[in-house]
Amino acid sequence: MIGLVKITMVKDTKVVSFINYKGGVGKTTLAVEISASLAKKGKDVLLIDLDPQTNATFYLMEEKDWNDWQENKGSLKDLFEAFMDGKSFDINKAINKDLNCSKYIPKLHLLPSHLELLFIDLELASKFGAKGMKSKSILRSALSKIKENYDYIIFDCPPNLNLVTQNSIVASNSIIIVAMPEYLSTIGIALIDRAIKNIEKEINDEIKSFGVVGTFKGPEIKGILFNRVRYVTGGTGYQEEVMERVRVDWSHLVFNTYVSQSDRIAQRGESKIPIAISGYAADKKYESQLRECAEEFLRRV
Template identity: 30%
Template sequence: MAIILSVANQKGGVGKTTTAVNLSAALKTIKKRVLLVDIDPQGNATMGCGIDKYHLKNSVCELLLGECSIEEAITHSDKTKIDVIPANTELITAEIALIKNKHSEYILKEALAQVSDQYDYVIIDCPPSLNMLTINAFTASKGIIIPMQCEYYALEGLSALIQTIEKIQVTTNPDLRITGLVRTMYDTRNNLSNEVSVQLQQYFAQKVFKTIIPRNVKLAEAPSFGQAAINYARSSKGAISYVSLASEVIRKTKTPLN
């Protein structure tokens, strides 16, 4: 039975897609069966896995609209060695249709249930906003991983996300929990980064992953080659940090997500 985790933050530019792709690839290197679901119309996770988002036979759009099966929507990424349900801007069409339909927030959950026994982890890359796509992801998930850039507005955006999670717990998914917060694009030389990091640890304690994702050139370069850092530059600090994060995720998800 797969553990389904959403990677989400309503604030953009915090390393959300980078985390979704690199965590998925790192889990694969630890011999886990992984499915990455791109549910962001920008399709950046799709491209980051070396899949051409402009020429998709089936995508998460067709899946959500009931125009293909989940097996037909899954594409294998040769570059990252993981299975992917890709996305592109056509997903906006699906979002509009979902708003009009009753009980549409459960569509992704019901689809993933059909392949749950084929994977150890399903990682969902969410859009940087609260919409019907995000609600589908949260409804389907057991836990949420929140990438956080340690900057001035970080905590403000986090409070909005927590309010969203609480609403989902009341309406569609009472079992939803925060798996952990991961500090991304971290620069130890930056005093503000260090101050915000301390604040996160004070407020969220054990919810903050010990692994810190540094600012790293190889992490930034890898998507342009359609690869995760572990495939592009295995010995880079970015790649090593995501393997460490994957190990933490495995440890955290072996026990209940409180």
């Protein structure tokens, strides 16, 4: 008799942080839209909102639904609080799989944020100290329970490099830096690179001090994606100059694709349906830009 052999396919999950500690550059917009584009392509995607501003959350959920959700199912804030209190947390229960856009892209799931996540950085630092693995590997270990359900886990980071963002760095394999073609939005690229290396060193020093064999490998910056680009027809313009400077320093990292400045994109959050799947004729240009960005994201990450 021939026995049945059960073959289990384990997903090679890519965990990616959308980062720039400069605010308002489009981290949330592109984390949500690229997540939606990937889900539209049939990928299983979990978007995690790490920002107490809860912008990614409200891009995809009505405020009243969020209120019920965080009260009954939990949010990212509860994950960190449970860890600090030494309690268990059901991360799967807190993931919203029934979003307004789920009828079009059921493969996009969201772990919502909470305004009180604002206090978590301070609480983590006062409880475990600002340095060391304990306060920085909480997300990484929480994700190990659900990681294999997803092809991509995408973090929408807040505009800082505090402990919650450092948790996302420790949990990620890859980093995408979202930038606007403006001086102030690009000067931080080198600092993010340095921050990743510092965290890697800090954790490896700690591992070594425990006498444990092995090393921790931090995430790699896999791309710099420009948003809110206003091309001047036939000319170069200031934005082109800034992008050129970034290409000189980080040539292999700059996305060939970019996202244009557009009111259609700015208005998107209100409808709870990402532009990447809206299907409106007026969104076509941006839908195709976002699709191209998502395709380049797949090649880079």
